[in-house]
Amino acid sequence: MDFTPTEAQLDLARLTGEICAKLVTADRLRELDTAGRFDEQLWKALAETGVLAAALPEELGGSAFGALEQTAILRELGRCVAAVPYLWSVVLGAGALAKFGDQAQQALAGRAGTGAVVLTAALAEPLRDTTGAPGIIAQGPAWTLTGVATTVPYADRAERILVPATISGRTAVFLVDPAHSSVTRTAQQVVDLSPEFLVEFTDTPAELVGTVESGADILTWLREQAWLGLSAMQLGTLERAVELTAEHTRTREQFGKPLGAFQAVAQRLADAYIDIGGLRLTVTQAAWRVSEDLPTAEAVHTAKFWAAEAGHKVAHTAVHIHGGLGIDRDHTLHNYFTAAKHHEFALGGTTAHLLALGTELAS
Incomplete structure (x- = not known):
């Protein structure tokens, strides 16, 4: 490439x-x-x-x-x-x-x-409803949805929500109006305070996107685009967090020396630099494969794994090197730490994507 x-x-x-x-x-x-x-x-x-x-x-x-x-x-x-x-x-x-x-x-x-x-999508793994049936159930031919979706971003502002649902064991994707009386939206608190909601559907009117036969492909497309997008945002977040940390080590002194002069600090920043390089490479590869219409599953899972793994290590490195400032909610670094933790776990952390990658490689 x-x-x-x-x-x-x-x-x-x-x-x-x-x-x-x-x-x-x-x-x-x-x-x-x-x-x-x-x-x-x-x-x-x-x-x-x-x-x-x-x-x-x-x-x-x-x-x-x-x-x-x-x-x-x-x-x-x-x-x-x-x-x-x-x-x-x-x-x-x-x-x-x-x-x-x-x-x-x-x-x-x-x-x-x-x-x-504003549009949004309900892509987190669905909770089980009170009957024990998995996910959100669709019924036709006048489509309605019943079930619960969790951590749906911007559901309070969305004109429509893209909702995957099950029809007799098959997956289809629907458009739902979140302002409809049969929809209940409950704000959830996530680490970076972004607007995410638990959304409950009770015989909610829905509009089919594509066809029932194409539903699984649409859902795969949505998930891969979401994983890649979260990885790209994580890349920018970590790059800036390390820049802020490097500047801190140049201007903050300890025992008469800049923090960056101490070998342990320099080593942790070097490790962070390498981790970000790995994330940058995998994001670029995944985006290129998507743009070239090549098979993308392995590349996207690899990028999201790096987003989670590097996100954890680099975010904690930035906080540790900043010392007491790193845990101050009024310091800018706080926003980068919480954003990195959000991107790390959103739609699956390291374990989930390693398992998915293993399944892809095995098949």
């Missing part, structure tokens, strides 16, 4: 980075450090500059860029721990509807690309 970034990657990364640098200051991060964090100003700016619509097809008002460009944007959003639903609304929601949806659903994807509406 060619590791040279495309011109579009560089341009989109530069534009996204400039917007984030202008709007997401340390003071703004502290202001947003509350439950249900959402940065309305940043979301509008990304929409107005065309960043949100960049990956949508041209007929939907986009520029038809692919996975490499999307990961470049997500990496920059991770660097500023942006409180916006780009991954869930644009990459997953709009991306799935543009690729698999009918004409009306594609029009909804176009609106998501302008920032006019």
